[in-house]
Amino acid sequence: MLGMPGSVITTTRPVLLEQAAREHLRVHSPIDGALVGLIRISDETEIIDAVRTARATLPAWSGTSATDRGRRIRAAASAVRGVIDELAALQHAETGRPVTYARAGVLAGVEILERYAELGPVHRGRSVLGKQAAVDLTVPEPLGVVAVLTSWNDPVAVSCGLLGAALATGNTVVFKPSERTAHLGLRLAEVVASALPTGVLGVLSGDGRTGARLTAEPGIDLIAHVGSAETGRDIAEVAARAGTAVLLENGGNDALIVDEGVDIGWAAEQTARAAFAETGQRRASVERVYVHRAVAAVFQHRLAAEADRLAAGSGRFAETWPSDDELGPLVDRHSRERVHDQVSEAVAQGAWALAGGRIPRGPGAYYPATVLADCTPQMRVMREETCGPVAALRVVEDFDQALTEAAQDRHGRAATVLTASMSRAQRAWRELPVGTVRVNSVAGAGPGSDVRPRRGFGTGLSFAFGPELLDEMTAMKVVHLGLAVPGERPIKRVVTAMYGGEEEHDA
Known part of the structure; x- marks a missing residue:
């Protein structure tokens, strides 16, 4: 076993290669294809037991004061902080994410846990105006047992956000991390659970079949899932x-508009950062780029130069992007094939690969930064999530066309506008039907400021890990307290003169 303490339901363990069978996950490094490890898939009995244990521990945990729950979560954050380097190394091994980025992701997870340790105790209901002889109020209560299923591309921060919000509001959790970050997910669960009472946090390991079985278990009250649109639909x-209640953040196909009048070099650097950073696998990655015809020729050339500068390399990374000269791998070769299929299909339909567009030789799951020109709205690379280092460019005649086509997005997650016009910036954030609009910056936002998608691939108010998520993790109960007691003398209001005026008091 992975040394899982009693506070976690132990359902997985790495095994020796000769013991491996079909019931084990094989995790391979996308850097060189080497086997990272083997982890046993949780069976049906373990899934049922995990949910039952979470149900059994729910009354005690929900009955714990919010302040004491906050102390536990703060201790969990401290424990995660103590293993930052270990978790970053696991993420690098399983996903190829640069260690510097992985450390930043773990630190973000620590800060999110600390945030919910503070927000949980001050989460509250409201009083409601009613009759004079009554008190009406709303009280937040835990939803119950929460199934948390997370993605591989920002695994620690996302997991800490969902776990932190669920635990802070008195829910118990059964956690199924992505099979692509199985070792990382198990270790994170072990560390967080070490600060919690036994059974409050359970962990399962497996692929999509395990997640499907967990979400179908009758004892689940809320499913919180960050991942693919296909899984979200299921x-x-x-x-x-x-x-069952659901919170979903599924996929994205974010747009970026390059308006006339902007500095072309700056716009190309911003676009490259948005499309290629972390190999285009961030939740906030830009995939569709709409360029004003007045600047299109020069912009395409400059963006292609930015892409050519990023070589798919051996995995050595500088401290910050975009100063590094190498691009990391995609999470696995299956993802690379899917990205390349979209690129090849677009080229066959008339797009031009100004940079990249070919699978490199050698081990691993590397794919070059790719710039596609002459893309049309009908191409899959413009309509579907790519989740790779691909910038699909479309030249538009004016800002109106850019806004119209950027809005044609079935995900509605986010959009970015690079413009020198304040009035056009105002139009963009008012008219684009997305959860987040960025103006003249492709990255950076205050804590809790990024909200869920607007359309069919997101439900729930916020996955930005702010106070709103606490509302989504609870049910509001309305309480009406009548003040009159049967047989009690009714209250009468008496008015008496006082200092030349009148005063009301009870008889």
Whole structure:
């Protein structure tokens, strides 16, 4: 076993190669294809037991004061901080993410846990105006057992956000991390659970079949999932039949508009950062780029030069992007094939690869930074999530066309506008039907300021890990307290003269 303490339901363990069978996950490094490890997949009995244990521990945990829950979560944050380097190394091994980025992601997870340790105790209901002889109020209560399923591309921060919000509000959790970050997910669960009472946090390991079985378990009250749109659709269907609450953030196809009048070199650098950083696998990565015809020729040339500068390399990375000269791998070769299929299909339909567009030789799952010109709205690379280092360019005649086409997004997650015009910036954030609009900056936002997608691939108010997520993790109960007691003398209001005026008091 991975040394899982009693506070975690132990359902997985690495095994020796000769013991491996079909019931084990094989995790390979996308850097060189080497085997990272083997982890046993949780079976049906373990899934049922995990949910039952979470249900059994729910009354005690929900009955714990919010202040004491906050102390526990703060201790969990401290424990995670103590293993930052270990978690970053695991993420690098399993996903190829540069260690510097991985450390930043772990630190973000620590800060999110600390945030919920503070926000949980001050989460509150409201009083409601009613009759004079009554008190009406709303009180937040835990939803119950929460199934948390997370993605591989920002695994620690996202997991800490969902776990922190669920635990702070008195829910118990069964956690199934992505199979692509199985070792990382198990270790993170072990560390967080070490600060919690036994059974409050359970962890399962497996692929999509394990997640599907978990979400179909009758004892689940809320499913919180960050991952692919396809998986999100399946979860939504299962939850609709069972009446289970859901929080989903699924996929993205974010747009970026390059307006006339901007500094072309700056715009190219911003676009490259948005599309290619972390190999285009961030939740906030830009995939569609709409360029004003007045600047299109020069911009395309400059962006292609930025892409050519980023070589798919051996995994050595500088401290900050975009000063590094190498691009990391995609998470696995299956993802690379999917990215390349979209690129090849676009080229066959008339797009031009100004940079990249070819699978490099050698081990690993590397793919070059790719710039596609002459893209049309009908191409899959413009309509579907790519999740790779690909910038699909479309030349537009004016800002109106850019806004119109950028808004044609079934995800509605985010969009970015680079413009020298304040009035156009105002139009963009008002008119684009997305959860987040960035103006003249492709990265950076205050804590809790990034909200969920607007369309069919997100439900719930916020996955930005701010105070709103606490509302989504709870059910509001309305309480009406009538003040009159049967047989008690009714209250009468008496008015008496006082200092030339009148005063009301009880008789």
